[in-house]
Amino acid sequence: xxxxxxxxxxxxxxxxxxxxxxxxxxxxxxxxxxxxxxxxxxxxxxxxxxxxxxxxxxxxxxxxxxxxxxxxxxxxxxxxxxxxxxxxxxxxxxxxxxxxxxxxxxxxxxxxxxxxxxxxxxxxxxxxxxxxxxxxxxxxxxxxxxxxxxxxxxxxxxxxxxxxxxxxxxxxxxxxxxxxxxxxxxxxxxxxxxxxxxxxxxxxxxxxxxxxxxxxxxxxxxxxxxxxxxxxxxxxxxxxxxxxxxxxxxxxxxxxxxxxxxxxxxxxxxxxxxxxxxxxxxxxxxxxxxxxxxxxxxxxxxxxxxxxxxxxxxxxxxxxxxxxxxxxxxxxxxxxxxxxxxxxxxxxxxxxxxxxxxxxxxxxxxxxxxxxxxxxxxxxxxxxxxxxxxxxxxxxxxxxxxxxxxxxxxxxxxxxxxxxxxxxxxxxxxxxxxxxxxxxxxxxxxxxxxxxxxxxxxxxxxxxxxxxxxxxxxxxxxxxxxxxxxxxxxxxxxxxxxxxxxxxxxxxxxxxxxxxxxxxxxxxxxxxxxxxxxxxxxxxxxxxxxxxxxxxxxxxxxxxxxxxxxxxxxxxxxxxxxxxxxxxxxxxxxxxxxxxxxxxxxxxxxxxxxxxxxxxxxxxxxxxxxxxxxxxxxxxxxxxxxxxxxxxxxxxxxxxxxxxxxxxxxxxxxxxxxxxxxxxxxxxxxxxxxxxxxxxxxxxxxxxxxxxxxxxxxxxxxxxxxxxxxxxxxxxxxxxxxxxxxxxxxxxxxxxxxxxxxxxxxxxxxxxxxxxxxxxxxxxxxxxxxxxxxxxxxxxxxxxxxxxx
Numbered sequence: 001x002x003x004x005x006x007x008x009x010x011x012x013x014x015x016x017x018x019x020x021x022x023x024x025x026x027x028x029x030x031x032x033x034x035x036x037x038x039x040x041x042x043x044x045x046x047x048x049x050x051x052x053x054x055x056x057x058x059x060x061x062x063x064x065x066x067x068x069x070x071x072x073x074x075x076x077x078x079x080x081x082x083x084x085x086x087x088x089x090x091x092x093x094x095x096x097x098x099x100x101x102x103x104x105x106x107x108x109x110x111x112x113x114x115x116x117x118x119x120x121x122x123x124x125x126x127x128x129x130x131x132x133x134x135x136x137x138x139x140x141x142x143x144x145x146x147x148x149x150x151x152x153x154x155x156x157x158x159x160x161x162x163x164x165x166x167x168x169x170x171x172x173x174x175x176x177x178x179x180x181x182x183x184x185x186x187x188x189x190x191x192x193x194x195x196x197x198x199x200x201x202x203x204x205x206x207x208x209x210x211x212x213x214x215x216x217x218x219x220x221x222x223x224x225x226x227x228x229x230x231x232x233x234x235x236x237x238x239x240x241x242x243x244x245x246x247x248x249x250x251x252x253x254x255x256x257x258x259x260x261x262x263x264x265x266x267x268x269x270x271x272x273x274x275x276x277x278x279x280x281x282x283x284x285x286x287x288x289x290x291x292x293x294x295x296x297x298x299x300x301x302x303x304x305x306x307x308x309x310x311x312x313x314x315x316x317x318x319x320x321x322x323x324x325x326x327x328x329x330x331x332x333x334x335x336x337x338x339x340x341x342x343x344x345x346x347x348x349x350x351x352x353x354x355x356x357x358x359x360x361x362x363x364x365x366x367x368x369x370x371x372x373x374x375x376x377x378x379x380x381x382x383x384x385x386x387x388x389x390x391x392x393x394x395x396x397x398x399x400x401x402x403x404x405x406x407x408x409x410x411x412x413x414x415x416x417x418x419x420x421x422x423x424x425x426x427x428x429x430x431x432x433x434x435x436x437x438x439x440x441x442x443x444x445x446x447x448x449x450x451x452x453x454x455x456x457x458x459x460x461x462x463x464x465x466x467x468x469x470x471x472x473x474x475x476x477x478x479x480x481x482x483x484x485x486x487x488x489x490x491x492x493x494x495x496x497x498x499x500x501x502x503x504x505x506x507x508x509x510x511x512x513x514x515x516x517x518x519x520x521x522x523x524x525x526x527x528x529x530x531x532x533x534x535x536x537x538x539x540x541x542x543x544x545x546x547x548x549x550x551x552x553x554x555x556x557x558x559x560x561x562x563x564x565x566x567x568x569x570x571x572x573x574x575x576x577x578x579x580x581x582x583x584x585x586x587x588x589x590x591x592x593x594x595x596x597x598x599x600x601x602x603x604x605x606x607x608x609x610x611x612x613x614x615x616x617x618x619x620x621x622x623x624x625x626x627x628x629x630x631x632x633x634x635x636x637x638x639x640x641x642x643x644x645x646x647x648x649x650x651x652x653x654x655x656x657x658x659x660x661x662x663x664x665x666x667x668x669x670x671x672x673x674x675x676x677x678x679x680x681x682x683x684x685x686x687x688x689x690x691x692x693x694x695x696x697x698x699x700x701x702x703x704x705x706x707x708x709x710x711x712x713x714x715x716x717x718x719x720x721x722x723x724x725x726x727x728x729x730x731x732x733x734x735x736x737x738x739x740x741x742x743x744x745x746x747x748x749x750x751x752x753x754x755x756x757x758x759x760x761x762x763x764x765x766x767x768x769x770x771x772x773x774x775x776x777x778x779x780x781x782x783x784x785x786x787x788x789x790x791x792x793x794x795x796x797x798x799x800x801x802x803x804x805x
Contacts, residue, residue, distance in 0.1 A: 010043045010044075010046045010047040011043070011044065011047040011049050011052065013040075013043050014040045014041075014043035014044040014047060014049065014052055014056075015040075015052065017036045017037070017039050017040035017043065018036075018037065018040045018052065018055070018056055018059075020036045021033040021034075021036035021037040021040065021056070021059065021060075022059075024036060025059075025063060030063060030067055033063060034060065034063060034064075037056050037059060037060040037063070038060065040052070040056045041053055041056050041057065041060070044056065050083050050086065050087055051087060051089075053083060054080045054083035054084050054087070054089070054092065055080075055092075057076050057077070057079050057080035057083070057096075058076075058077065058080040058092070058095065058096050058099070060076050061073045061074075061076035061077035061080060061096070061099060062077075062099055064076065065077075065099055065102060065103055065106075068106075070103045070106055070107050073099070073103050074100065074103050077096045077097075077099050077100045077103070078100065080092075080093075080096040081093045081096045081097055081100070084096060090123065090127060091127055091129060094120050094123045094124060094127070094129075094132070095132075097116060097119075097120060098116075098117070098120060098132075098135070098136065098139070100116065101113040101114075101116035101117050101120070101139065102139065104116065105139075105143045105146075110143050110144075110146070110147050113143055114140055114143060114144070117136050117139055117140045117143075118140075120132075120136050121133060121136055121137075124136065130163070131167070133160075133163060134159075134160035134161075134163035134164055134172065134176075135160075137156045137157070137159050137160035137163075138156075138157065138160045138172075138175075138176060138179075140153075140156050141153040141154070141156035141157040141160065141179070142179065144156065145179070145182075145183050150183040150184075150186060150187050151187075153183055154180060154183055154184070157176050157179060157180045157183070158180075160172075160176050161173060161176045161177065161180075164176060170203040170204070170206045170207045171203075171207055171209075173199075173200070173203040174200045174201075174203035174204045174207070174209070174212065174216075175200075177196045177197070177199045177200035177203065178196070178197065178200045178216060180193075180196040181193040181194070181195075181196035181197040181200065181216075181219065181220075182219075184196060185219075185223070190223050190226045190227055191223075191227065193219075193223055194220055194223040194224065194227070197216050197217075197219050197220040197223065198220055200216045201213050201216045201217055201220065204216060210243045210246055210247050211247060213243055214240050214243050214244060214247075214252065217236050217239055217240045217243075218240060220236050221233050221236040221237050221240070224236060225263075228553065230263065230266075230553040230555060231553075231555055231588075231591060233263060234260065234263060234555065234591060234592065235591050237256055237259060237260045237263070238260075238591070238593060240256050241253060241256045241257065241260070244256060250283040250284075250286070250287060251283070251284070251287055251289055251292070253280075253283055254279075254280040254281075254283040254284045254287075254289075254292065254296065255280075255292065257276045257277065257279050257280035257283070258276075258277065258280050258292075258295065258296055258299065260276050261273040261274075261276040261277045261280070261299060262299075264276060264556075265303070266553075269554060269555070269556040269557070269592075270303050270306060270307065272556055272592065272594065273299075273303055274300060274303045274304070277296055277299055277300045277303070278300070280296045281293070281296050281297065281300065284296060290323045290324070290325055291323070291324060291325055291326060291329070293323050294319075294320040294321075294322075294323035294324040294329065294333075295320075295329075297316050297317075297319050297320035297323065298316070298317065298320040298329075298332075298333055298336075300316050301313045301314075301316035301317045301320060301333075301336065302336075304316060305336075305340065310340050310343060310344050313336075313340055314337055314340045314341070317333045317334075317336050317337045317340065318333075318337060320333045321333035321334050321337070327360055327363050327364040328360075328361075328364045328366050328369065330360055331357045331360035331361045331364065331366060331369055331373075332357075332369065334353050334354075334356050334357040334360060335353070335354060335357035335369070335372070335373050335376065337353045338350040338351070338352075338353035338354035338357060338373075338376060338380070339376060341353065342376070342379065342380055342383065345383075347380040347381070347383040347384050348384070350376075350380045351377060351380045351381065354373055354376055354377045354380060355377070357369075357373045358370060358373045358374065358377070361373055367400055367403070367404060368400075368404055368406065370400060371397045371400035371401050371404065371406065371409055372397070372409065374393050374394075374396050374397035374400070375393070375394065375397040375409070375412065375413060375416075377393045378390045378391070378392075378393030378394040378397065378416065379416070381393065382416075390416075391417060394413050394416050394417050395413075395417070397409070397413050398410060398413040398414070398417070401413060439466075439469055440465075440466040440467075440469040440470050440477065440481065441466075441477070443462045443463070443465050443466035443469070444462070444463065444466050444480070444481060444484070446462045447459040447460075447462035447463045447466065447484065448484075450462060451488065456488045456491070456492040457492070457493075459488055460485060460488050460489065460492075460493070463481055463484055463485045463488070464485070466481050467481045467482060467485065475508045475509070475511055475512035475514075476508075476509070476512045476514050476517070478505075478508055479505040479506075479508040479509045479512065479514070479517060479521075480505075480517075482501050482502070482504050482505035482508065483501075483502065483505045483517075483521055485498075485501050486498045486499070486501035486502040486505065489501055490528060495528065495532060498528070499525065499528060499529065499532075502521055502524065502525045502528075503525070505521055506518055506521050506522060506525065509521065515548055515551070515552050516552065516554065516557075518548065519545050519548045519549050519552065519554065519557050519561075520557070522541055522542075522544055522545035522548065523542075523545050523557075523560065523561065523564065525541055526538050526539075526541035526542045526545065526564065527564070529541060530568065535568070535572065538568065539565075539568060542561060542564055542565050542568060543565075545557075545561050546558065546561040546562065546565065549561055555588055555591070555592055556592060556594065556597070558588060559585045559588040559589050559592065559594070559597055559601075560585075560597075562581050562582075562584050562585035562588065563581075563582070563585040563597075563600065563601055563604070565581050566578045566579070566580075566581035566582040566585060566601075566604070566605070566608075567604060569581065570604075570607075570608045570611075575608050575609075575611070575612055578608050579605065579608060579609070582601055582604065582605040582608065583605075585597075585601045586598060586601045586602070586605070589601055595628050595631065595632055596628075596629075596632055596634075596637075598628060599624075599625045599628035599629045599632070599637070599641070600625075602621045602622070602624050602625035602628070603621075603622065603625040603640070603641050603644065605621055606618040606619075606620075606621035606622045606625065606644065607644070609621065610647075610648065610651075615648050615651045615652055616652065618648060619645065619648040619649075619652070622641055622644045622645050622648060623645065625641045626638065626641045626642065626645060629641055634672075635668045635669075635671055635672035635674070636668070636669060636672040636674030636677050638668060639664075639665040639666075639668035639669040639672065639674065639677060639678075639681070640665070640677060640681075642661050642662075642664055642665035642668065643661075643662065643665040643681050643684075645661050646658045646659070646660075646661035646662035646665060649661055662681075665681060666678060666681060666682070666696070666797050667797060669681060670797045670798040673798075675703055675706075675707055676707060676710065678700070678703060678797070678798075679700050679703040679704045679707060679710055679714070680714065681700075682696050682697060682699060682700025682701075682703070682718070683697075683700050683701075683704065683714050683717060683718040683721075685697055685700070685721070686721075687721055687724055687725045689725075692795070693725075694722070694725045694726075694790070695790065695791045695792070695795040696797070697718060697721055697722045697725060698722060698787045698790045698791050699787075699791055699795075699796065699797060699798075700718050701715070701718045701719060701722055701736070701787060702784060702787040702788070702791070704718055705739065705743070705780065705783065705784060705787075706784075712743055712744045712754070712757055713753065713757055715740055715743050715744070716740050716744060716757055716760060716761055716764075719736050719737060719739075719740040719764070720760075720764065722736065723736060723737060723764065723768065731786070732783070732786040732787070732790065733768050734765070734768040734769050734770065734771050735771055735779060735782050735783045735786055736783055736786075736787075737761070737764040737765045737767075737768045738765055738770065738771050738779050738783075739779055739780055739783040740761050740764065741758075741761040741762060741764070741765050742776045742779065742780070744757045744758055744761045745758065
């Protein structure tokens with residue numbers, strides 16, 4: 001074989017091995033690629049092919065560089081540069097020198113690396129290779145940033161960005177903007193960092209790189225948080241969640257939902273947080289990420305616990321403890337299970353779980369966890385009346401707290417121990433250790449039980465005792481007791497006294513710094529004040545509450561206040577201002593992804609628009625609200641919007657459709673056992689002379705007479721309508737009028753319009769004549785029986801015997 005033929009054969013084999021090495025490198029087989037390229041270098045050397053050899057040396061050097069083998073990369077790249085310069089391949093030599101500079105930077109020789117890159121900028125300019133300039137600028141910027149010179153780095157990145165924008169290189173733009181955002185963040189310029197990251201996400205969106213978008217938006221959301229922009233943070237998290245859904249990454253979705261839930265908790269919106277965590281739980285239940293799943297279950301348990309749903313909290317904690325692989329986390333859950341049992345008054349069972357938690361804390365060496373478990377074990381045995389054991393547990397906990405330097409834990413133990421001697425006599429008799437707060441809590445629980453049994457006055461007495469025990473003590477607990485007293489007092493005793501109790505509770509919350517509870521009570525108080533006809537104070541309270549929620553950053557509470565203010569201005573005859581506030585509330589509900597809140601706003605906004613005469617537009621909004629409510633699955637709420645759609649249909653001349661919608665709404669209310677809603681709907685019917693409508697109104701009055709929460713005004717209005725529908729001389733009419741007068745006297749005592757209602761009821765009785773029976777109970781029973789006969793056996797919308805209240 002001739003020498004030329006041998007050289008050609010060696011070159012061909014070298015090219016084949018070069019191609020093979022590329023394929024292996026692309027598949028991630030660095031060892032295979034390295035072997036193929038080294039063989040190719042030998043063959044190119046034999047063939048005298050300096051071009052092929054230099055190309056493979058560059059590739060092999062770059063492979064070592066990317067693998068972190070700087071010492072292996074440098075000689076290969078240096079040899080490549082020598083060959084390229086000898087051949088006059090200045091562009092190839094510059095490329096290899098660029099990688100040599102990377103090697104120098106990673107080896108810690110930043111000054112020499114920067115000098116090399118600075119020289120390359122001149123080389124590229126002379127060669128007219130402007131496309132390479134931004135790559136060099138970016139490398140210099142990253143090196144300077146790593147050296148702590150973010151200011152100079154940002155200037156170089158800005159120059160590189162200019163090149164990338166000119167060439168519409170979205171990928172390079174996204175990377176440079178990402179790096180600029182990180183540099184600004186480290187400098188403390190969060191606003192600029194956010195600006196860069198948002199531009200980076202836009203570039204990634206143009207490319208369709210959804211995975212990188214999620215990463216960038218995560219940093220942008222954190223920047224929003226640092227800037228105190230909770231609304232913007234939530235919006236970015238919502239976008240991340242949507243991208244993760246498109247990517248089909250349920251695990252990432254669950255983690256984002258968990259983060260959104262934490263944000264909702266921070267803003268005071270615990271119900272929404274629980275909804276988000278339930279979604280995360282549903283996703284994780286199908287995946288193999290036990291610790292993440294357990295974390296979500298634990299967070300759900302904490303929220304249920306905060307809402308006094310102790311049984312639900314215990315069940316969730318039990319599941320979380322079973323899922324956790326981390327012993328420390330498992331110990332925390334088991335301890336919380338013991339805490340729940342203590343609050344439920346089961347100290348013996350609580351001790352079993354606390355003992356398990358103590359053993360787990362010992363296993364994982366969690367001294368702080370051990371201290372807190374011992375503290376709670378002392379409280380549990382104290383509840384059982386065992387002062388000696390309680391003292392032993394607390395002393396052991398105290399020793400641990402002192403060793404750990406936990407001053408708060410130490411102070412708590414000393415406080416518990418100090419209370420024991422004063423109660424020694426109680427303990428000897430077997431009474432539990434229980435301070436004023438504990439006793440007041442039990443009285444509060446008793447009040448809830450008594451109220452549930454239909455004795456509001458007995459419940460109020462328990463609450464008065466609880467409040468007296470808390471005087472000068474826990475402000476938040478006292479506010480909670482006063483809040484409940486206000487609810488019962490307003491409903492059953494004296495509205496003005498109830499309002500005063502709310503004012504006291506609000507003042508206590510303000511002193512305690514519990515702005516979430518303060519805002520909630522301000523909202524409740526404003527509603528009651530407005531119902532008493534004091535529009536000036538009602539508006540003042542709404543404005544005060546809105547300002548407070550804005551200061552807190554509680555988006556859901558803000559939306560609720562805006563909604564209430566919109567309804568206020570609508571009632572005041574200012575539809576333009578009302579609609580502006582409705583729009584603000586609607587936008588906020590959309591950002592919060594609060595479908596239920598959005599549906600309520602759409603429903604009420606439609607009412608305002610309908611009263612302005614634009615029934616068609618109102619119908620469209622009610623239809624949107626109906627679709628949302630139907631998806632949410634609340635039949636009672638859906639029925640209310642169906643009733644409005646029925647009204648719109650009648651107004652637009654679609655009588656048959658309106659009647660069908662009205663009937664569907666009635667049946668839906670009945671199906672949901674939403675009796676107040678059904679009674680309200682039936683009371684709104686107008687007498688059209690038909691037997692069917694008369695039967696519906698009779699059922700409405702029958703319900704209204706049965707329901708304690710129905711207002712005296714509703715009973716009277718429906719009585720007046722039904723009496724007009726009855727034939728002249730009906731024996732039922734005077735019975736109904738007398739019953740209405742009696743109920744106005746009972747139910748209307750707290751109504752601000754009681755005198756007007758009583759006057760109308762008396763005139764109705766005078767017009768129809770009195771009834772011989774004087775016993776109010778018998779009159780009521782006779783009215784109910786008469787209404788049942790009027791409806792007959794087949795016309796009922798619901799089973800009335802037995803009454804399924």
